[in-house]
Amino acid sequence: MDDKRLTALLTGSTDLSKASLATRILVSRLRIEVRAKPDSLPAKLEELKAFIAKNAFAGIDLANA
Numbered sequence: 001m002d003d004k005r006l007t008a009l010l011t012g013s014t015d016l017s018k019a020s021l022a023t024r025i026l027v028s029r030l031r032i033e034v035r036a037k038p039d040s041l042p043a044k045l046e047e048l049k050a051f052i053a054k055n056a057f058a059g060i061d062l063a064n065a
Helices: 003-011 021-036 038-054 056-063
Strands: none
Touching (some): 003 038, 038 056
């Protein structure tokens, strides 16, 4: 996934109801943190990328979102 798509996932309200619980929890937490502190977006984006790299299911979840 490209940065533009991941940024949209973190800053938007894309429905993740069909994603795995782990993916939903992580993205929800990252969204809350980015809303509270917008300048943390680059670090949260890297955290999401690392999660996707470690957990292939997350990439599938987010690609289908």
